[in-house]
Amino acid sequence: MNKNIIAAVAQKDIKNTFSSKKxxxxxxxxxxxxxxxxxxxxAYVGLNTELIGESSKDLEKPINAIIKNFPNEELRNTLSALPTLGYKSVYFFLNFMIIPFFLMTAIINSMVTSSNSFAGEKERNTLETLLFAPITVSELFFGKVIASFIPTIAITFAAFLLNAVIVNLITYRIFDEILFMNSTWLLLMFWxxxxxxxxxxxxxVLVSARVKSFQEAQQFGGIMVLPVVGLIISQVSGLFFLSPLTLFLIGVGLLVANGILLKIITKFNQRNTLFESQIH
Structure with a gap:
């Protein structure tokens, strides 16, 4: 495959992504x-507002139950040692509950950019020009994958850095530690x-090549959000804990799946199918 061609396709798609406000x-x-x-x-409200009365009692029991059954002994002890319900809630939320938020952000943003790949070309009536260009289907696919990956990862990492700075400015005086700089978060962000x-x-991208519109591609991509919703519910209920080992194994599973999908793309040579989807 020609790296210059792949880079040109990626550059064109990134430009198209940031030229469209929608x-x-x-x-x-x-x-x-x-x-x-x-x-x-x-974080700010939880650390500066003390819950009182019935609302405090209603929340205290389920939160203490989650802490008591928490699988990680070190974190369980840290949560138990915090003096107030507000401090415990904030520490638990920041360390565990917002992990699915970053996963959901990465999934939705990658879905938006990748759904716009072939489906966007079809809507703009530019796919036919690409198919007649001296470029293989594999080069076209890889260029579009890279064009979706770069802005998604850049935005996700920017959000993580801003979150880490702002939240730690709020919480450091209370917890006396830098949040998010541990094995769980590093494995999440970099693996x-x-x-x-x-x-x-x-x-x-594979789905986008088969459907006729950007909206159709997004509808299919929305299915990927459902496991994250389930993960949020599991985290709240304490049924599932994203430990470093769990995150590492999830990354390994995704790596294997990526190898299989990329192999499919490498063998994908159905220029006629893509052309037919452009004109029908």
Whole structure:
């Protein structure tokens, strides 16, 4: 495969992504709200507002039950030692509950960019030009995968850095430690999320090549959000814990799946099928 051609396709697609407000604006708003504003507001309110009365009693029992059954002994002891219910809630939320938010942001943003790959070309009536160009279908696929990966990862990492700075400015005086700089978060950001983004992008690019519109491609990609919703429910109920080992194994599974999907793309040579989907 020609690296220059792949780079040219990726550069063109990235330019198209950031030239359309309906694509890049939601990609910025979602992590801004889920990964930066929500954790910062929760941390500030939780650490500066003491719950009293019946609301405190209603929340204390389920939170203490989760802490008591927490599988990680060190973290269980840390949570138990915190003096107030507000401190415990904030520490638990920031360390565990916002992990699915970053996963959801990565999935949705990669879905938006990758769904716009072939489906966007069809809507703009530019796919036919690409198919007649001296470029293989594999080069076209890889270029589009890279074009979706770069902005998704860049936005996700930017959100993580901003979140870490803002939240730690709020919480350091209370917890006397730097949050998010541990094995769980490092594995999440540098191992699981890149593998998950590649998997979602490759899958959505393959789907985008088959459907006729950007909306159809997005509808299929939305299925990927469902496991994250289940993960949020599991985290809240204490049924599932994303330990470093669990995150490592998830990354390995995604890596294997990516290898299989990329092998499918390498063998994908159905230029006629893509052309037919453009004109019908």
């Amino acid at each position: 694509i890049w604006v939601p990609m910025i708003i979602l992590p801004l709200f889920l990964c930066i504003l929500l954790p910062a507001i929760f 699981v999320i890149p593998a998950l983004v590649i998997f979602n992008i490759v899958l959505n």
